[in-house]
Amino acid sequence: MASTPRVDLDGNPIKPITICMIGAGGFIGSHLCEKLMAETPHTVLALDVYNDKIKHLLEPDSLPWAGRIQFHRLNIKHDSRLEGLIKMSDLTINLAAICTPADYNTRPLDTIYSNFIDALPVVKYCSENNKRLIHFSTCEVYGKTIGSFLPKDSALRKDPAYYVLKEDTSPCIFGSIEKQRWSYACAKQLIERLIYAEGAENGMEFTIVRPFNWIGPRMDFIPGVDGPSEGVPRVLACFSNNLLRREPLKLVDGGQSQRTFVYIKDAIEAVLLMIENPARANGHIFNVGNPNNEVTVRQLAEMMTQVYSKVSGESSLETPTIDVSSKEFYGEGYDDSDKRIPDMTIINKQLGWNPKTSLWDLLESTLTYQHRTYAEAIKKVIAKPVAS
């Protein structure tokens, strides 16, 4: 029985394309590859230095999509194959980056090189070869909210005009240069400006994505299990690690910063719409987040503790959280975004996308995955005698 042909948002049939996906072996890349293999006819050239998170899509040869995904182990800093792979593709998606805050102030050079310098050839090859580019930026380009500079008791702090982040009107407010936290946001902002200029001056077709805290299974690593023992991943993995080890969750500077979290599977739907609706997505910068899932980091810690107790069957600790200073946790030069609520007008208008999953539900499925994947491994690590 012939299946119904897939159509875009304007009712036109979708033609199979080849996508050069750089950074395909990471958290977002692995989910995007999964979606493209399971639900579309497109081919993916998956480029990364690692492939552990997409191994299940590459082997065995009998998988239904075998032949539609090819892994190329390469570092885009120095590999002459890059241009050829971009030329072979209809679309390039660039996800490659250093994107863990613990690196921004401690490895600022690597951070700036990774997020700006290393992305330059990708933009250049796309522009010179008339290839479409979807580039992953970040909500961190907004920096701090205007409201954060108002007096603490100002009524204006409650006015959305002072904190909701809009692609076409919000300013980008970073801290001083010695606050090296902003090395990442600043590098991302400059590459956004370069891509925008390639579009304006040379007609390059582009879409820029600004993710707002996408979270879910396979995000980062659990220190000492599938990543370095001293490594500091993003907050979901930090708190998961604490819960798995039955340690208190560490709240940086009291956990007062606010974030909106979106489920990776919802966010990937938005990326697929961008891939398959170029006429609606080209030339746009899109916020992709869930404005309904806002919490302080302290509330996130409390909710994760409750959810983990439910999915693991273990009781919570008597003291589930402890406070830690940002200097102690991240070192000199750390600073923070105070609040991040995405305005959804543009993505709604262009692609009709809306996030669906509540914070509780996304934490339930993610922590079920974390428990299933890591609980036994953690027990073994803890049981191992420490070498003296």
Ligand SMILES: NC(=O)c1ccc[n+]([C@@H]2O[C@H](COP(=O)([O-])OP(=O)(O)OC[C@H]3O[C@@H](n4cnc5c(N)ncnc54)[C@H](O)[C@@H]3O)[C@@H](O)[C@H]2O)c1
């Ligand atoms: N996860 C989020 O919520 C989020 C939020 C904002 C922005 N982003 C952006 O989205 C992109 C992907 O993020 P992620 O969460 O999947 O991160 P990730 O670290 O899991 O994935 C990045 C991947 O890029 C690869 N990579 C890095 N440098 C490379 C190089 N020189 N050559 C080849 N491969 C290289 C890494 O090996 C990794 O697999 C990044 O650009 C990040 O800045 C993500």
Ligand SMILES: O=C(O)[C@H]1O[C@H](OP(=O)(O)OP(=O)(O)OC[C@H]2O[C@@H](n3ccc(=O)[nH]c3=O)[C@H](O)[C@@H]2O)[C@H](O)[C@@H](O)[C@@H]1O
């Ligand atoms: O995900 C995003 O949208 C972007 O934001 C993240 O930045 P941030 O949200 O600050 O990073 P997290 O590590 O997820 O931290 C969130 C908050 O939790 C706090 N935190 C983190 C870890 C921890 O153990 N305890 C803790 O209180 C941090 O200080 C911060 O306030 C990263 O910069 C990028 O991956 C990305 O560009």
